[in-house]
Every structure is written in structure tokens, then in C-alpha cells.
Amino acid sequence: MDGVQQWAEGVSYAPCPPDEFCGRYGERERLRALFPRAAEHGQAVMISGPPGIGKSSLLAWLAYDLQDRPDGPRSPVIRAEVFEPPRMIFFEFRKLLYDLQMRAATGEFQEVLERGGIREAAGYTDSLLERYGAPVEPVGLLPKTGDEIVGVFSRAPDVGYDRVRDTFGDLLRELGRLMGASGRIIAVLLDDAHRAPYPDSRLLRDTVQDLPPGVLFAFTVRDDPGYDDRDIPHLRLQGMRGHDIQELGQRRFDLAISDAPAARLEETAGDPFSLVACFNALRRRNLAPSAENIEALLKEEEDPAGLAVATLPRYWQTWARD
Numbered sequence: 001m002d003g004v005q006q007w008a009e010g011v012s013y014a015p016c017p018p019d020e021f022c023g024r025y026g027e028r029e030r031l032r033a034l035f036p037r038a039a040e041h042g043q044a045v046m047i048s049g050p051p052g053i054g055k056s057s058l059l060a061w062l063a064y065d066l067q068d069r070p071d072g073p074r075s076p077v078i079r080a081e082v083f084e085p086p087r088m089i090f091f092e093f094r095k096l097l098y099d100l101q102m103r104a105a106t107g108e109f110q111e112v113l114e115r116g117g118i119r120e121a122a123g124y125t126d127s128l129l130e131r132y133g134a135p136v137e138p139v140g141l142l143p144k145t146g147d148e149i150v151g152v153f154s155r156a157p158d159v160g161y162d163r164v165r166d167t168f169g170d171l172l173r174e175l176g177r178l179m180g181a182s183g184r185i186i187a188v189l190l191d192d193a194h195r196a197p198y199p200d201s202r203l204l205r206d207t208v209q210d211l212p213p214g215v216l217f218a219f220t221v222r223d224d225p226g227y228d229d230r231d232i233p234h235l236r237l238q239g240m241r242g243h244d245i246q247e248l249g250q251r252r253f254d255l256a257i258s259d260a261p262a263a264r265l266e267e268t269a270g271d272p273f274s275l276v277a278c279f280n281a282l283r284r285r286n287l288a289p290s291a292e293n294i295e296a297l298l299k300e301e302e303d304p305a306g307l308a309v310a311t312l313p314r315y316w317q318t319w320a321r322d
């Protein structure tokens with residue numbers, strides 16, 4: 001979450017570590033059901049929802065499930081997060097490539113990434129994206145005829161957008177093909193894709209519309225109706241249900257939440273960020289998770305972010321409120 005950093009005395013507001021991830025069983029099954037489809041014909045999935053609902057945490061769980069779970073598919077994952085404002089075009093795609101190259105360099109998945117034309121395909125894609133990587137003024141980005149891309153400070157490109165898209169597609173195709181040979185898929189995960197500026201957003205849309213076999217492409221967006229017309233599976237995250245809330249209380253806070261307060265939380269503060277804020281407050285003040293205590297906490301601050309700040313140690317509070 002923006003503005004609230006990890007804090008040593010409570011559960012962090014950072015995305016949840018996969019081994020502490022609670023609930024969302026339906027969503028997890030829906031994601032797993034996509035693995036065979038990704039192997040067969042390539043598959044995209046969009047995870048959406050409001051701030052604090054757990055999009056990044058679900059993506060981190062997906063990465064773990066695909067790549068690290070001991071009895072899991074052991075499929076390589078490359079990932080990137082979109083930050084704003086990058087002032088570089090195709091920045092996210094370059095980060096994805098960088099992640100891929102780092103993995104090959106450190107020996108992870110080396111047997112796959114070293115084979116075939118992957119090295120060349122990655123190198124070529126990289127240098128093509130690099131040509132567009134000069135800092136640009138977003139307001140000065142002008143799509144020109146023939147879909148060339150011009151930034152105010154970038155060199156005039158001699159390669160059109162179509163070539164960039166095709167090259168990135170070729171790289172994914174090659175990766176998917178090699179993974180297929182070893183009975184696995186490769187997953188590309190992009191967090192906060194709603195922040196991607198043009199033309200990155202266009203490349204994202206074009207890429208997910210035309211994925212090759214062997215590739216799963218999962219991305220998160222804050223609620224964004226602009227993506228609704230996509231013909232891809234869409235997981236819209238909602239607040240957690242009572243039993244998920246109880247699991248979260250138990251696993252992450254060692255708090256036994258009984259049915260009535262869990263139902264009340266489901267109604268009023270069911271997003272995981274608010275739950276973490278509320279349980280941190282209970283723990284920090286040494287309060288039992290009774291219906292009355294939870295009710296009093298919920299009344300105290302209108303906005304769960306306020307509750308989150310109120311439960312930070314004092315020296316962090318001044319900083320966070322600024």
C-alpha cells in the first residue's frame with residue numbers, strides 16, 4: 001500500500017508472503033484451472049479490484065504456486081511491477097526481459113533458457129526495446145502514421161510499433177515452445193498494469209490477445225472498466241468472507257475471531273488491508289478480538305488507512321500522516 005511501509009512490530013502492509021496467504025480458495029482454483037489451458041493454447045488472466053483488496057498478494061501466491069510449491073508444476077515465472085511515472089517507454093517489458101536474463105545468468109531455469117534461440121531472441125527484443133527506451137515526455141508521445149512512436153526527447157525511431165510487438169511475440173512463442181518440450185509453462189506476471197502508459201498499455205493489450213501455447217500471462221489492475229471488453233478471464237476480487245477473515249486472524253495474527261465479529265468485519269471491513277489494519281490495532285493495544293472491541297475500533301476511524309496509521313509506532317505516525 002502506498003505510504004505505509006513495513007513495520008517491525010506488526011504485520012506488514014506489503015503484499016502477503018505466499019505461505020501466509022489466506023482464503024481465496026475459489027480464486028486459486030480458477031487460476032490453477034488455467035494452467036492446462038495455458039499449456040495448450042496460451043492463456044491470459046486479469047485480476048482486478050480496489051486498492052488493498054489483495055491483488056498483488058494473489059499474484060505473489062500464483063508465482064509461488066507455479067514456481068516454488070514443492071509438489072507444484074515448477075514452471076518458471078518472470079515478473080515486473082509497473083511504477084509511475086517511468087518516463088521510459090516499454091519500460092515494463094524491458095523489466096520483464098531483465099528478469100528473464102537475470103534468471104538465466106544466475107542459473108535458474110538455465111537448462112531451458114540457454115537452449116534454442118532464446119538467448120538470441122531475448123537479446124534482439126532487448127535491443128529493439130532499448131531503441132525506444134530513451135526518456136520521453138509522456139505528453140509528447142505522438143503515434144505517427146504507420147504506428148511509429150515518437151517521444152520529444154527520443155531519437156526518431158526507424159522501427160515501427162508492429163515490429164516491437166512481433167518481436168516480443170516471437171520471444172514468448174519461443175519460450176512457450178521450449179517450455180512445452182519439458183511439459184511446463186512459463187508465466188509472465190505484471191502487477192499494477194493500469195499504470196502502464198501508452199504505448200506499453202497497447203503492447204500489453206496486443207500481447208494478451210495473442211498468446212502462444214505454453215504461456216500464462218497474468219496481470220493486475222485497479223478496478224478499470226477500460227479493460228472489461230477484453231475477451232480474457234477476469235478475476236474480480238471482492239472483500240473476504242467470514243471464514244477467510246477467521247483464517248487471516250488466526251494465521252497472521254494468532255487471533256481467534258468468533259463468528260459474530262467475523263460476520264461484522266465481512267460487512268464493514270472485508271478487504272484484507274482493512275483487516276490487517278484492524279488486527280494490528282487489536283494486537284498493538286493488547287485487546288481481545290471481541291465483537292465490542294472490534295466495533296469500537298471500526299467507529300474510531302472512518303477510513304482503515306487512518307486505523308493503519310493510528311497503530312503505527314509514534315515515530316512513524318508523523319511521517320505517514322505527512
Ligand SMILES: Nc1ncnc2c1ncn2[C@@H]1O[C@H](COP(=O)(O)OP(=O)(O)OP(=O)(O)O)[C@@H](O)[C@H]1O
Pocket residue numbers: 001002012013014015016017020021022023024049050051052053054055056057058222248252272273276
Ligand atoms: N489473501 C490474503 N491473506 C492474507 N493477507 C492478505 C491477503 N491478501 C492481501 N493481504 C494483505 O492485505 C494487504 C493489502 O494487500 P495487497 O497489497 O496485495 O493489495 P492490492 O490490491 O495489491 O493493493 P494496491 O491496489 O494498493 O496495490 C497487505 O497487508 C497484504 O499482506
Ligand SMILES: [Mg+2]
Pocket residue numbers: 055056057191192
Ligand atoms: Mg498491489
